[in-house]
Amino acid sequence: MTRVLIDVNLVLDVLLDRRPHVASASAVWAAIEEGRAEGLLSAHAVTTIHYLNAKAVAPRMARETTEALLSVFGVATVDGSVIRAANALGWPIFEDAVTAAAAQRAKCAAIITRDTRDFAGSPVRVLAPVEAAAWLGLRLEAS
Numbered sequence: 001m002t003r004v005l006i007d008v009n010l011v012l013d014v015l016l017d018r019r020p021h022v023a024s025a026s027a028v029w030a031a032i033e034e035g036r037a038e039g040l041l042s043a044h045a046v047t048t049i050h051y052l053n054a055k056a057v058a059p060r061m062a063r064e065t066t067e068a069l070l071s072v073f074g075v076a077t078v079d080g081s082v083i084r085a086a087n088a089l090g091w092p093i094f095e096d097a098v099t100a101a102a103a104q105r106a107k108c109a110a111i112i113t114r115d116t117r118d119f120a121g122s123p124v125r126v127l128a129p130v131e132a133a134a135w136l137g138l139r140l141e142a143s
Helices: 008-015 022-033 042-058 060-071 080-089 093-104 127-135
Strands: 001-008 038-042 074-076 110-112
Touching: 001 022, 001 093, 008 038, 008 042, 022 038, 022 060, 022 127, 038 042, 038 093, 042 060, 042 074, 042 093, 074 093, 080 093, 093 110, 110 127
Parallel strands: 001 038, 001 110, 038 074
Antiparallel strands: none
């Protein structure tokens, strides 16, 4: 099964119903739920999403959302070797470098993100959600 790492922005597009991005993000998410691909979040993405969610809703609701995410997505390890690999990339946005290094460590076939330019030089293929939907053989509904 194809393993993909999902960037924070794709998850937030779905959770926050951010238009026009929610359609392609939801299609990718649904493909993961249906078992067409194995979706991972980097460990630091889980903490970022929980933090942002806890600021917007009650802590209990944030924990429930985190638990729901973990029922759909696996977690890509972020440890010292991933951090060192990210640092060696020398990217201006360290969070993206950590995401790329975590995806490489987890043997992902692709990183799915709306911020593809921030991943220039990634050791793992980078796809925008619309590209990922096509790559996974999905049809997007016209919005």
